[in-house]
Amino acid sequence: MIITGTLCMIICIISWNVWQMDGLKCVIPNSCKSKNYTKTYLFGKNENTTMKCTGCTKNEIKKHNGTYCIVKDWSNKDKKTGKTERQIRFVDLLKH
Numbered sequence: 001m002i003i004t005g006t007l008c009m010i011i012c013i014i015s016w017n018v019w020q021m022d023g024l025k026c027v028i029p030n031s032c033k034s035k036n037y038t039k040t041y042l043f044g045k046n047e048n049t050t051m052k053c054t055g056c057t058k059n060e061i062k063k064h065n066g067t068y069c070i071v072k073d074w075s076n077k078d079k080k081t082g083k084t085e086r087q088i089r090f091v092d093l094l095k096h
Contacts, residue, residue: 028069037050073086
């Protein structure tokens with residue numbers, strides 16, 4: 001079966017919409033990162049510490065450091081910008 005350009009584009013859009021958000025975290029998959037810190041003490045000793053994402057470690061959906069998914073509300077204007085494509089973080093739509 002040969003996939004035409006339009007059908008291929010439709011398949012691409014649907015697959016992107018399915019995979020662009022981790023439904024349990026409301027962020028783009030694998031966007032949460034660990035941060036590395038280095039402490040230097042008075043006599044030259046260094047201590048490396050890795051701090052993982054708070055949302056991932058404590059299972060708190062609104063405390064992830066990854067990229068949150070955005071939903072566009074095409075019917076209402078944004079109060080700040082006046083544009084019709086108001087952007088809302090998906091996590092803010094959930095009641096927790």
